[in-house]
Amino acid sequence: MTISPPSFAFVSDLARRETAMLYDPGKEYLVEARLLPLAREAGCADVDGYVARLRTDPVEQAKALDALTINETSWFRDNAPYQAFTEVMLPAMVAARSHVRHLSIWSAACSSGQEAYSLAMLLDQHLPAGWTAQILATDVSTTMLARVDAGRYSQVEMNRGLPATSLVKYFSRAGSEWEISEDLKRMVRTQQLNLSAPFPLLPTFDIVFLRNVLIYFDLETKRDILRRMRQVVAPDGFLLLGSSETTLDLEDDWNREAHGRTQLHRPATTTLQPIALTGA
Template structure:
């Protein structure tokens, strides 16, 4: 390992300030692996030399922070949440939104867009004629948002969870990559958004996917984000977290309902309207 302790402290402080993501001691190898390509590109002898440049060149901060965010994702990640989305949330919402016939979804921390486009595919397949839907895809990384807009993926990424039928139906080959169809792109709107900072004006969402990002934050940040996300979800809306994440012991203003092994989080309201769908099994109630 060549990154020095002061250089590591500088980049971990930078990432925390910009994104609230915690780079604990012990993650030096990760920081170094992520920054080495940028150091080489900048003509620096090693990562320490690149960090010295970062200290004097704030215009390079964005690229460094982008490189240090963990963007691991895949199509229909973990499968089960998407099954719950089509099998339970969507039927309930189709009844509950019969007047407006519009659904609003949020892929918060969308990475390169597989989550948002997975949802777009399901909406394309299950939304009745005459309905509209918008998926807001947000991330703190501008590089990731560029990727969502481009909608282009390499073969290795395509192999991660995308059914062959969906590949044929929604993608076309462009050189060595695959590009998502314009129809799906039209459903997905991108916006830069730092979950750890006050939100810009946002619509009210029917479903929020906030998956595999809370794990990177400390407890007060998780609590604060959950509270602000709750303000943006319809009273009968749904929140899905990553499989290792929960609202339990973090924010009591959620109810948790189990669907199979998927924990579905819903804003706690005194009297939820339950005529729209069979209730999922109440796992624990915070209300």
């Protein structure tokens, strides 16, 4: 039994309205696969029956939206951005923040936390002695945030990009899973945050990883998020997008600097127009 067109239209409208995620026609199979376990759990005969319930049940809507998120991630994903982090961003920020000896980093759309913890490992290895760092890990999915807090990963997840030396150094066995060290957990703080809604009060960040999430949004949402990002990235800070994402043609407020295959985005400095003095 496949999801009916009206049910699909309701779910894709809901996703777009609440999280800006696009589920265009052709994604019926995906929506059905994600909602079927929830339909079974709720005792509904099929996904259409479950969508009928969704129409009037906000608690179930939140569960469905969470289940619809695409959480693909891995340790040190694409490698090059993490190399740029160690070789360019970190040295630049350490030079610029010597008066406070603290760095503030945001992993926006963190999924199950591999991005935030990969950064935490690099900070542990490369931050000068006496410095501290805080990584804010946010996502719209509370299920994902609970996973970040738990810091536990299956063997299959561990096999995706984690160097053996880091496994030995930062993880211990927890039953059939691996759990990240308390030291790294302390560096990472989680918060639910919907990128498509106005940001809550946030600190200024030295480095923001906003990777592999803009791809799910339409052009206007991407523009809006990049515009708001401009307010929270420090004037001398860095923004990193996914390898298939760019600010090109979206926002003029960012300068792009290439480091190997990685594009680093930095807030464009505002040029103040000279004030014309009129004669007294």
